[in-house]
Amino acid sequence: MTLFRSRLRRRLRKGCSCHGPLADASCGVRKVALVGNPNVGKSVLFNALTGTYATVSNYPGTSVEVARGAAIIGGVSFQIIDTPGMYSLLPITEEERVARRILLEDAPDAVIHVVDARNLERMLPMTVQLIEAGLPVILVVNIMDEAERLGIAINIPLLGERLGIPVVGAAVARKRGLAEIQGKISCYAKREHSLPRYSAWLENDIAEIAGLLRGKYGLSTKAVALLLLQRDREMGDLVRIAEGDGFAALEAKIGEKIYARRESFHLDLSLERRRITEKILEGVFRAPDERKVTLGEKLSRWSVRPLTGVPLLCIVLYYGLYQFVGVFGAGTIVDFLEGTVFEKYFNPWITEIVRGFIPWPVWQELFTGEYGVITLGLRYALGIILPIVATFFLFFSVLEDSGYFPRLALLVDRIFKRIGLTGRAVIPMVLGFGCDTMATMVTRTLETTRERIIATLLLALAIPCSAQLGVILALLSQEPRALLIWGFCLILVFLLVGLLAARVIPGETPMFYMELPPMRLPQLSNILTKTYTRMQWYLLEILPLFILASILLWIGKITYFFDKMAVWTAPVMAAIGLPQETAVAFIFGFFRRDYGAAGLYDLQTKGLLNARQLTVAAVTLTLFIPCIAQFLIIKKERGLKVAMAIGIFVSFFAFGSGYALNKILATTGLL
Amino acid sequence: MKLSEKAEEILEAMWIAAEEEGQGFAEIEKIGVPADDPVYKELTGLAYIEIKGERAYFRPEGRKEGEKTIRRHRLAERLMMDVLDMRGENGHSKACQFEHLLNEGVDTKVCTMLNHPATCPHGRRIPPGECCLEARRRGDLGVVPLTELKSGEEGAIAYIQTGDSKKMQKLVAMGVLPGNRIRLLQTFPSYIFRVGYSEFAVDTNMAREIFINRQ
Numbered sequence: 001m002t003l004f005r006s007r008l009r010r011r012l013r014k015g016c017s018c019h020g021p022l023a024d025a026s027c028g029v030r031k032v033a034l035v036g037n038p039n040v041g042k043s044v045l046f047n048a049l050t051g052t053y054a055t056v057s058n059y060p061g062t063s064v065e066v067a068r069g070a071a072i073i074g075g076v077s078f079q080i081i082d083t084p085g086m087y088s089l090l091p092i093t094e095e096e097r098v099a100r101r102i103l104l105e106d107a108p109d110a111v112i113h114v115v116d117a118r119n120l121e122r123m124l125p126m127t128v129q130l131i132e133a134g135l136p137v138i139l140v141v142n143i144m145d146e147a148e149r150l151g152i153a154i155n156i157p158l159l160g161e162r163l164g165i166p167v168v169g170a171a172v173a174r175k176r177g178l179a180e181i182q183g184k185i186s187c188y189a190k191r192e193h194s195l196p197r198y199s200a201w202l203e204n205d206i207a208e209i210a211g212l213l214r215g216k217y218g219l220s221t222k223a224v225a226l227l228l229l230q231r232d233r234e235m236g237d238l239v240r241i242a243e244g245d246g247f248a249a250l251e252a253k254i255g256e257k258i259y260a261r262r263e264s265f266h267l268d269l270s271l272e273r274r275r276i277t278e279k280i281l282e283g284v285f286r287a288p289d290e291r292k293v294t295l296g297e298k299l300s301r302w303s304v305r306p307l308t309g310v311p312l313l314c315i316v317l318y319y320g321l322y323q324f325v326g327v328f329g330a331g332t333i334v335d336f337l338e339g340t341v342f343e344k345y346f347n348p349w350i351t352e353i354v355r356g357f358i359p360w361p362v363w364q365e366l367f368t369g370e371y372g373v374i375t376l377g378l379r380y381a382l383g384i385i386l387p388i389v390a391t392f393f394l395f396f397s398v399l400e401d402s403g404y405f406p407r408l409a410l411l412v413d414r415i416f417k418r419i420g421l422t423g424r425a426v427i428p429m430v431l432g433f434g435c436d437t438m439a440t441m442v443t444r445t446l447e448t449t450r451e452r453i454i455a456t457l458l459l460a461l462a463i464p465c466s467a468q469l470g471v472i473l474a475l476l477s478q479e480p481r482a483l484l485i486w487g488f489c490l491i492l493v494f495l496l497v498g499l500l501a502a503r504v505i506p507g508e509t510p511m512f513y514m515e516l517p518p519m520r521l522p523q524l525s526n527i528l529t530k531t532y533t534r535m536q537w538y539l540l541e542i543l544p545l546f547i548l549a550s551i552l553l554w555i556g557k558i559t560y561f562f563d564k565m566a567v568w569t570a571p572v573m574a575a576i577g578l579p580q581e582t583a584v585a586f587i588f589g590f591f592r593r594d595y596g597a598a599g600l601y602d603l604q605t606k607g608l609l610n611a612r613q614l615t616v617a618a619v620t621l622t623l624f625i626p627c628i629a630q631f632l633i634i635k636k637e638r639g640l641k642v643a644m645a646i647g648i649f650v651s652f653f654a655f656g657s658g659y660a661l662n663k664i665l666a667t668t669g670l671l
Numbered sequence: 672m673k674l675s676e677k678a679e680e681i682l683e684a685m686w687i688a689a690e691e692e693g694q695g696f697a698e699i700e701k702i703g704v705p706a707d708d709p710v711y712k713e714l715t716g717l718a719y720i721e722i723k724g725e726r727a728y729f730r731p732e733g734r735k736e737g738e739k740t741i742r743r744h745r746l747a748e749r750l751m752m753d754v755l756d757m758r759g760e761n762g763h764s765k766a767c768q769f770e771h772l773l774n775e776g777v778d779t780k781v782c783t784m785l786n787h788p789a790t791c792p793h794g795r796r797i798p799p800g801e802c803c804l805e806a807r808r809r810g811d812l813g814v815v816p817l818t819e820l821k822s823g824e825e826g827a828i829a830y831i832q833t834g835d836s837k838k839m840q841k842l843v844a845m846g847v848l849p850g851n852r853i854r855l856l857q858t859f860p861s862y863i864f865r866v867g868y869s870e871f872a873v874d875t876n877m878a879r880e881i882f883i884n885r886q
Contacts, residue, residue, distance in 0.1 A: 087844035092837050118868035122846035150868070230840075267831070270843045274850070287868075304872075306860055410861040410872035417874070423861070511838060512861065512874040515845060 031079045031106055032071075032185055035099060035130070036114035037123055038085025039517045041142045043067070045114060045172045046082040047529075049182070066098060074186030081106060089129040089223065090230050095445065097234065103135065104218045104238075110188045111135045112181070117147035117154060117169070120285055125273040128280075131165060131193050134220035138166045138184050145171040146518075151288035162280045164193035173523065196276045202269070205229065205257050212250045215242025228254050230266060296403075296519035303407040303519075313408065320395045321433070322473075329391030330470030338383030347375050366554050377550035380598050381543055388470035389538055390531065392434045397530045401522035405430070406514050413512045419498025420454045420505065422447075422512040428455055432463035435538060437630040439463070440637060450507035456638055457501055460630065461650050462494040464622045471597035472618050475604055482615040482671060489619045489661060497653075541629060549588070562587070576620060576658035577666070578613050579603075585617070589624050596621050612662070612671040620658030623650065676771050677710045679740045681727075685720065686737035689729055691795070696726040738798045743773040745791035746781050752792045753785060786814060815885060817862060817878040820855045826883040828853050828866075838877070845871065853883060 032049075034042045050069030067082040083102050084095035091097040103111065113130055115123035120141060130137045141154060160167035166184040170177025197203055209225035217224050217238065227235040228250075240247050258265065302308040351368040358364050368375045399405060405427055413423030425446055432439035436459045443455045464472065476483040502509070556562045562584055569583040581603060589596020600617055603609055609617060635643040665671045674682070681704055688697035699706045699722070711727075714720045719733030729737060747770040751762040773781060779802045782788075787803040790796060799807075814829045828849050831839050846866050847853075856870070857863040862878040864871055873881075 087841070090840065090844075092841050092844075116868075119846070122867055122869065126844075266840055266843060267849065270848055271850070274848055300870075301856075304857060304861075304863060406872070410863065412860075413872075413874055414860045422874070423872075511877045512872070513838075513841065513845075513877050514872050516863070516870040516872055 029077055029079050030110075031081060031108040032110045032112060033081045033083060033102055033106065033108040034112050034114060035083050035086060035103070036126075037087055037116070037119075038515070040085075040114045040116045040123070041172045042085070042114050043082055044526075045112070045140065045142070045181070046080055048172055048175065048178055049073070050080050066102065073182045076186060078185065081108065086126075088126055089133060089219075090227060090232055091234070093447070100234075103133075107218055109136060110138055110185055112138045112140055112185070114140045114142050114172075117141045117144045118150060118152060120154065121277060121281060124277045124280065125270070127163065127165075128195060128273060128276055129223065131163060131195060132220065132226075133223035136188055138168070138181070138188065139163065140172075140177070140181060141167065141169045142172055144169045145174055145176065150292055153286045155284045159280070159284045162284065163195070164191050196279045198272050198276070202272060205261075209250070209253060209257065212246065212253060213239070213243070214246055215239065217242065226269070229257055229261075230269070231258065294518075296521075300403075300407065300516070300519045303404065304410060306411070309407070309411050313411070316399070316404070320399070321392075324395055325388065325391045325466060326470060326473040326477075329388045330474050333387035333391070334384055334470070334474070337387055338379060342375075342379045342383045347379065350374055362558055365558065366551070369554065369557070371550055371553035371557055373547050373550040373554075376553070377546040381539075381546045384471065384598050384601075385467045385542065386535075386539070388467050389434065390535055392466035392470075393531045393534045393538075394527065396431065396434055397527045397534075398522050399430075401520065401527060401530075403517045403519045406516045407519075409514055410512075410516075417509055417512075418502065419458070419495065420502030420509055421451055421498070422510060424512065424514065425451060425455050428459065429463060432459045432465065433469060434466045434534075436460065436463060436465045437541070437627070437633050438534075438537070440630055440633045444637060447510045448507060450505050451510065453505060453638060453642060454498065454501045456634055456642070457646050457649075458494060458498055460634065460646050461497060461623055461653065462490050464490070468597040468622065471601050472622065475597075475601055475614060476618060479611050479614070479671075482611055482618075485615055485661075485665075485670065486618050486622070489657070490622060493623060493653075493657065545629060553588075556587075572655065576616055576655060577662040578617055578658075579608055581608055582613075582617055585621065586624060589621055590627065596624070612665050615665065615671055616658050616662045619661055620654050623654035623657055673774070674736070674740075675710060675713065677704060677708070678713055679771060680704070681710060681714065682719070682733065682737040682740045683744055685727055685729060686734075686741045690734070690737070696728050699725055699727055702727070739778075739800075740770070742798045742800060743778050744770040745795065745797040746770075746778055746785065746788070747773060748791050748793075749785050749788050749797075750781055814882050817853075817855065817864065817873075817881040817883055818858075818875060820883060820885070822855050822857050824885070825852065825854045826885045827851065829882045829884040832880050832882060838880075842877075842881070845869075847871065847881065853881075 034046055036042050046067060046069065050071045066084070069080050069082075071078045071080050081102055083099035086096040086099040088096075089100065091100050102108070111130060113127050115127065127137065127139050139159075141156065141159075144154070147154070154169065156167055156169040166188070168177050168180045168184060170181060172178065198206070206222055206225045206229070209228060210221035213221045213224060215238075217235075219227075224235060224239065228239065239250065243250055261268065303312050347368070354364055354368045354374075358367075365372065367373050370376065408430075409423035409426045411423070412426055416423055416425055425443075427445070428439040428442045431442055439459050440456055443452045443459070446452050446455060472486065473483070476486055553562075556565070565587065566580045566583045569586075570580040573580050573582055582600070585596050585599035585603060587596075588599040597618075600609075600614075600621060603617075604614060631643060631647060634646060638646075681702055684702045685697040688701070689695055704710060706722075711720075711722060714733065715722060717732070718730055719736055721728045721730060744766065747766040748762070751757045751766045751769070755762075755765075757765055779800065782800055782802050783806075787799070787806050788797055789799075820826065828847060828851050830849050831842055831847065846869065851866050854865045855862065856865055861872045861874055864873075
């Protein structure tokens, strides 16, 4: 009680009370930023605080977007900001830059630094940086449960005393410590910290630079000086503007200091920070001498050794992708939804109703005809695409949360290097099997522009999305040889174009390094919410397009545009050995890849295609131009020039491959 | 006493022919210094070599001296390539000039700094010196890149040597810091190691830049 009172007094002295709405009315909505290394539970905490959903994953670097949510804590409304993972105040990657910009520009009222209890020693240097930057830091030592299981003991109150900030021990995923965190947020008061000092030379250098700073930066002058000494370009630009005339003298001083410490400034600084961290943690952190090897670690070992990892990957792909998504999602559920629910009950029923309301056959066609908004658009979207995509996202979320992807990344790194990518690119590539549009967005997390372009190209060309994949698997599964040829063609094109792109596009392949999060049993609720949010995004994205496509197709039909189109494209179709009706599937394909595949499905059920034509059509359509949504995202992420180049290349390449494949199959008599 | 540079070149050429190629002698016309050069007088006067007709033979003292000169030459080559990053013809000619400065004492320092290399950049053997034998006796394993460790081996991170300072910052920020204990878990297809309670995967290029003090 006395402690509380003295704290209160100190708060009052500083003139910041945070009780009741009176004091808050002056500062508007208060902001709380969550920062920390990737994969320490920031997003879980965000969800727990706000009740809304940010994508949580056991894969470093998936939160590219900044999530903002509202929370009422202690009767006061707060805005909670979830930032991408950052390792230090000095940003290296784009995500880190985004995270730091929030600290600078949003000027949060509290900064919650979330760390992994097991790696407290490694993550505490960033806490030190945040404190020394003068930010209102609350330290959340998360994942305490797993740390305790390993026999690690942490003295939280002592740590709080040493740092001079509020510290909470928590296991956010198990709701442990949540109330205490909320308490610290609603009652945040900045205190004087008493961090150990750097060595004399460094403190001197910092003081000399800091003494020249006049501007306001949202960080303490000490932190700004340190960033300048580390040659942080973004901070340099800010300072250039803020300091005006004083900048020249400052720049000369910084240059002098940097030159004097040119040998190893970064390293010396890190070592000093480690020394400080060790001092703080003396008597606070105790780890057992013997490491316990958990089941997760054993599984982890198996997944990264080629001898066991490759079979494991095959098992994962067979059961996850083929059995669950292909056979169950695209087979069982689609048969039920599309075959029974739509074809048997819903479509005849709605057709009757529409006929009753609208007397003109042309308008009836718009809703319930061959390309009707309801009978085609809705049927495709909900009957065929939805179940496939849902099963895929479920599968993907399980893998993501288990921590399997970083292991897969290191397993394929050597192969990916050949095609100009690093193992890091495995996440957009696998996500591409779900939705290429979403995956193209995620290529942003790759390090170099060159990697991003190659990944975007390969996604546009050789990675079929789940809906397309599901339909094609269903189509070709009656003819195992066709399925084999299709798969072989795609792998060949993927590697060949990758190899070529790596040679043609200038630049070097960056090095590969990645932290491996522990393998975890995914939590059901987490997976379900994650699948749900992705589904929501997907449906909002595709439904309007499907309806728009249906309308355009309807216009195309009533104006006989398709018949003309089919006649015009007949030579192209004939060249790759397909009946001219297939042209329609390709036009569909431009609206959405899966739509095109579904069009093929209709042709197949009408018995218009033989095995060879089906294979050629499937390969061509899989390689064919990305759908509108993906094209728009490519344009947004890579620019119009790259988007056009990729679009043109992919179209020609797809038909070229179709032509070649048809010739090969015809002459060898394979199909 | 200090030999002239030309005398050292002769000893080197002789050592390669006589010892490395194993013919026991060197043909004077292949040495590259004409037979009437006074430098041969210098060497025979010191009782390092004997001239019999067209052939030059080592005497025991000379063989020892030859070994030392060849060692200095190859250490100089290593120094040029590994530390100063001078390669090709330039590196070779600079090494030829530099080797003469590596007199007793200096070669030991260079050799220790390079962690007692066993071969020159062209793959030829560097005769071990006193310092190398001493290091071997003490069981001094020295500092090696992570790629030299076997999986399961442990050590302390000595330093990170990368041309890309961003990469180093990233590694350092992740906790791969000099002084930290490191345990290599796997070497293929990527290097996997553990620092503290965290595991990391890096490719060969990255692993080559992390230097470990074996213990």
